[in-house]
Amino acid sequence: MAQPANLKKLARERMERTGESYTTARKNILTNKPESPRAARAAEARNYSSQGKTGKQNSGKAKSAKPKNTGQSANAPADLDELPEYPAPENVVQYDAALWHRVLTQAGVTNPVTGQPYSEAMLAGLAGGIGFMQHSFQDEDAVSIALVTRAHPEPYTQNLLTRCGAKINERTTGSSVRAAEYLDTGLDAGRAVVVRVAVNALPWIEEGEVDESDTIDLAVVGELEDDLLVDDGSGALNPISPEDLAAARARRKREKFWQAWITSRRSPKPQVLAANVLDAVQETTARLLGTSELRGIPVHFAKNFGITGMRTFAARLRDTEGKTGWNQMFADAEQLETGLSQLAGFLSDTRFGGIGGLRGLYADFLDEAADLPGLAELGEHSAAYAQLAASWIDFAQLLEEPVETDQRQPLFDKMAQVMDQIADAEQDAAQSLADTAAALRTAEGVAH
Structure with a gap:
């Protein structure tokens, strides 16, 4: 996907105007989704409230919108807008x-x-x-x-x-519902999430092209409208519906619904x-x-x-x-x-x-x-x-x-x-x- 050179800056500015998360703001910019007037008015109201009715600036920073309850821990990464962009495969x-x-x-x-x-x-x-x-x-x-x-x-x-x-958040579950929740947690934190799937269950693989036992790890890097975008090493991000991805993950007999994502910059x-x-x-x-x-x-x-x-x-x-x-x-x-x-x-x-x-x-x-x-x-x-x-x-x-x-x-x-x-x-x-x-x-x- 073509990405603006200043995507992080644009996403940060949009977050301030709309109260969206970094992931949502970034996705909406890439898909040219207009800003919601209602969200913009709500953001203005929050900023006004945080500054005080006299119009004077508080001594601290303006309060941001309360994040939605995604199930992520209090130790989730901060400064998500400063995360590096996801690189393309090279050599x-x-x-x-x-x-x-x-x-x-x-x-x-x-x-x-x-x-x-x-x-x-x-x-x-x-x-x-x-x-x-x-x-x-x-x-x-x-x-x-x-x-x-x-x-x-x-x-x-x-x-x-x-x-x-x-520092890695690694999970395995037998529940497709729980697996989707775990996946959303990583994506909401602004991180790519690696999942393990049966290759022949992927929509872009021809039937009979690979053995039924073949598996591969894919990185889910974000969302595009109703689909998820995955990196399969091809050099392009492939869209796949959440249902198709869940089906491909479920075909794994071992480590069913396995996933892993990086929770911090720690080295x-x-x-x-x-x-x-x-x-x-x-x-x-x-x-x-x-x-x-x-x-x-x-x-x-x-x-x-x-x-x-x-x-x-x-x-x-x-x-x-x-x-x-x-x-x-x-x-x-x-x-x-x-x-x-x-x-x-x-x-x-x-x-x-x-x-x-x-x-x-x-x-x-x-x-x-x-x-x-x-x-x-x-x-x-x-x-x-x-x-x-x-x-x-x-x-x-x-x-x-x-x-x-x-x-x-x-x-x-x-x-x-x-x-x-x-x-x-x-x-x-x-x-x-x-x-x-x-x-x-x-x-x-x-x-x-």
């Missing part, structure tokens, strides 16, 4: 980290060292950064491919919210953020190296994760005889085309993968983390992950050209060779970073 690499970058920016939360909004890279690193999981499944009709290069299986968004240090102290960064780095390296237990993952499936998973993947690419070998799985031309397309999609996707396997974004995280107290040595490892990003791009480029069925094994052999090289480099990078993090853990300023 997104990882969907969830970028979404929360925009939400935290709009709430005024900043990196305590730089004084600037949290970057997508910092939030992605705090969430767990990078990982690996590859799984192939074949039934009678089709082959399904999954490849995840972000942190997995730990709760990505929950880690992000916990470690960023922002953590630099030392606290440094400790949280170190927690995240140690979790990331342990998962990649296989030195920590994978929560909720059966032992027999753990071979598909981390650097071990990369080597398992390379072995399956080379296997020409076994049922789990790619040569046998993709003997059919149509399944070969579909499988390679799925793999390429995961490597370019911003939800569970991303360009360069998200390794470039992780390099940026390490560079930023190095500015925190006691963590300067983390920056020495960013070059290794920048190089890994280039290797992951090389792997993805192998999938760009069509391949005939009789040429599939030479392609798989090339893919296996590159994957082996990636696994070796990932092993060296993760072990080196883990050693540095272990040494920093006992250093002054970051020890728990």
Whole structure:
């Protein structure tokens, strides 16, 4: 939506004239809704009353209109008219980290060292950064491919919210009525509210386009007439009726009607953020190296994760005889085309993968983390992950050209060779970073 450059000033002036909340005034300006004469007269009466019938100015500020009872607490944010505008998505690499970058920016939360909004890279690193999981499944009709290069299986968004240090109002309820009330509270406070929905229940998603189990987080940023405006990362704010949004939220089997919003501008102290960064780095390296237990993952499936998973993947690419070998799985031309397309999609996707396997974004995280107290040595490892990003791009480029069925094994052999090289480099990078993090853990300023 096009927004006036001086929108905050216009909204503030309208609030003074009409007694509207900041959110309502802002919405009405954007939709060109005229001011209510009755509201303007009421505001004039309030101002007159606050100044005294003699026309003399009170020693204090003029009283504002009594806010409507929205159910928000007395600790709701003040100076809502000074909140930053909600930014548009730009150069997104990882969907969830970028979404929360925009939400935290709009709430005024900043990196305590730089004084600037949290970057997508910092939030992605705090969430767990990078990982690996590859799984192939074949039934009678089709082959399904999954490849995840972000942190997995730990709760990505929950880690992000916990470690960023922002003050968060997070709620889950089984009641659609209560969920709507919670949503209104956040919007009335002038904040974007993140909700979790079933993707295939969104009105702009074609039926059958995505799997029924797919979910996504959206930011509800305001209202437009009778609709809500949501940020789904597309670059435009999509209108959706409250009823359709409630239906999409209700389709979630777990964490039904989950939502979260930022209640204040509060940022953590630099030392606290440094400790949280170190927690995240140690979790990331342990998962990649296989030195920590994978929560909720059966032992027999753990071979598909981390650097071990990369080597398992390379072995399956080379296997020409076994049922789990790619040569046998993709003997059919149509399944070969579909499988390679799925793999390429995961490597370019911003939800569970991303360009360069998200390794470039992780390099940026390490560079930023190095500015925190006691963590300067983390920056020495960013070059290794920048190089890994280039290797992951090389792997993805192998999938760009069509391949005939009789040429599939030479392609798989090339893919296996590159994957082996990636696994070796990932092993060296993760072990080196883990050693540095272990040494920093006992250093002054970051020890728990």
